[in-house]
Amino acid sequence: MENIEEYIESGILELYVLGQLSPEEKLQVEEMAAKHTAVRAEITEIEQAMEFYAAAHAVEPAALLEQKINGTLVTNLADDRIFTNGHTRTEEIFEDDELVTDNVVQMNAKSSGFYKYAFAACLALLLVSIYALVNLYNKLQESNTQLTAMQLDKQKIANQVILKDNELDIYRDPSYKVFKLKGTTKSPEALLTLAWSADKQRVVLDMKSMKLPEHDKQHQYQLWAIVGGKPVDLGVFDKPGEADTAGVKEMKSVANAEMFAVTVEPMGGSVNPTLTEMVVAGATK
Structure with a gap:
């Protein structure tokens, strides 16, 4: 099966329209x-x-030139010169009893034909060039789009590497202690891993391994630290x-914290924990 797109882009159709193909090539295009x-x-x-190109670049002749050409045509039509075999016979014209010789040189028709086909060829080349530039x-636009996508993927991967490196730093740092908060009677299957550094006063949750019960969109989980027997809000998630x-x-x-716990609270969190909604808890000692 022919590749029609490649055939169209080859430029043979422009040559066909210009009449520059051999009879065999012309027959192939018509087939x-x-x-x-x-x-x-x-x-x-x-x-x-x-x-359209020819019409757009047509030049209106000047009025004086048009009159001159018309006058020349009338004179030539009135003349009794005889042209045979592509040559001009010299006629003798008598004016005021003097012999005047009028030599007429025939214009070579091949010259005008050459310029006609040269113009058509230039036009065809222009159209092919425009088509190539558009392609x-x-x-280039497609390459730019692919390059942008690759840069975004590269940035995404770099961000993921940074996040993973930060996660590993927590486990490398000996000041952190890891606690597993286990489920309560309300949700015995629940589990949450928590890393806490008392020296740096940082608390970090392991989001990938958490197993907490589902809740509706009007509620969130809230982390609490028990400090001196009183609950301290550590934020919602x-x-x-x-x-x-x-x-x-x-x-x-x-x-300082003697214990960590998670409850299910209304969106945005509560001032005090709802004990009946506690899902995981664990002591630090």
Whole structure:
């Protein structure tokens, strides 16, 4: 099966419209046009483009030049010169009893034909160049789009590497202690891993391994630290979504804590924990 796009882009259709093909090549183009609608449409489009270009660049002759040409035509028609075999016979014209010789040189028709085909060839070359430039522009746009996507992917990967490195830093740092908060009687299967550094007063949650019961959109999880027998709010959080790449979440700071616990509270958190909604808890000692 012929590759129609490559055939159209080869430039042979422009040469066909200009009449610059051999009889065999012309027959081949006509066969392709009969078989493929796209080829016929391209030929029509090329013909129209050439007509539009010729019409747009047509030059109106000056009035004086037009009168001069018309006068020359009338004179030549009135003249009794005889042209035979491409040559001019010299006529003798008598004016005021003197013999005047009028030599007429025939214009070479091949010159005008050459310029006609040269102009058509230049026009065809211009159309092919424009088409090539448009294709090049489209390919450059596609390359820019691919490059932008690659840069975004690269940035995304770099961010993920930074996040992973930060996560590893927590486990490398000996000041952090890791606690596993286990489920309560309300949710015995629940589990949450927490890292806490009393020296740095930082609390970090492991978001990837958490197993907490589901809740509706009007509620959130809230982390509490028990300090001196009193609950201290350490912030609210939700389960990570599919698009979340962060493996850990840093909560509010705390220097001393005897216990950590998580409750389900209304959106935005509560001032005091709802004990009946406690899902995980764990002592630090």
